[in-house]
Amino acid sequence: MIISQHKPFEEIKELLKDSNKIILIGCGECATVCKVGGEEELVAMKAKLEEIGKQVTAFIVPETSCNYLLVRRDLKKIKDTVSDADAILSFACGDGTQTIGKLVDIPVYPGNNTMFVGEVERVGVYSEACKTCGDCILGLTGDICPVTKCAKSLLNGPCGGAKDGKCEVNPENDRAWILIYEKLKKLGQLEKIYEIQKPKEYSKVAHPRTISLRDGGAAQ
Structure with a gap:
């Protein structure tokens, strides 16, 4: 699971300083489990942003924000709102934030810091488990x-x-x-x-990587 934490609110305010109409997007998987991107967290963030004069025009929690096709489907449902918004504040991981950014023509800002790939030890406690070394x-x-x-x-x-x-x-x-x-x-x-x-062959993790099952699943 990808473990994320909320950015400090002061940092979020700075990111949104030139934006008034904001859309909030979470993630129904990892970020929801981490309590940083589910519906409850978006409702709380909506209230905090409205307290400082921002207008939250919509919020959605895609099934998973790192799936391009699913996010595109959900954004189509609010396309008129998106076209009128100044920015999107993403409460997914860094991957999800970038996925959203590919689908819109307005700024997408991260509301979370992506920490590591890890496991849930118990509710609210996470430990790093994998560095995805390839x-x-x-x-x-x-x-x-x-x-x-x-x-x-x-x-x-x-x-x-x-x-x-x-x-x-x-x-x-x-x-x-x-x-x-x-x-x-x-x-x-x-x-x-x-x-x-033997020492790790770090060419296997040269960034960015793409894996296509159509090509036999080999990293490219």
């Missing part, structure tokens, strides 16, 4: 990602600088390679920890 080695590390969980993204074992099982870079974090060791031991796969991993 070369997954979870099958060799007990389903614990060293690229993400290790502050140094070490692929071949611990750095030797930890204390009491905690990371020297961030003492609040458990040491990734201890977690990996314990998990592989539990799985009866401890021999995997001795397999030397």
Whole structure:
């Protein structure tokens, strides 16, 4: 899941300083789960913007704001409102905000900061899980990602600088390679920890990337 947080309201006000008629667009998936882009959050933002003299002319929550076809469909339903608006304030992730921007001829401003790809630990608590490196080695590390969980993204074992099982870079974090060791031991796969991993081939994540299932699913 893509984890996002609201931008500070003062920053949003600055983005909208030259705009009066505003449309709010959320996202029915990740941003709704994170409580930053669902209907409840858009209603609250509408009230805050109206308190400072802005006019919110519409708000919608697409099923998912990173789907070009779905967003285009939903925008058609309010096309007259869009043509009369000064700006759109997006409460999706950065991907969703860019998707909306491709479909309109007015400014689209982000209301959220996109933080990371992560998991929901419990309601309101999220942890980073994946850096989308394009070369997954979870099958060799007990389903614990060293690229993400290790502050140094070490692929071949611990750095030797930890204390009491905690990371020297961030003492609040458990040491990734201890977690990996314990998990592989539990799985009866401890021999995997001795397999030397080659450096990441970062050409696989040269930005921007496109994957087309029509071309066999290879990244381009």
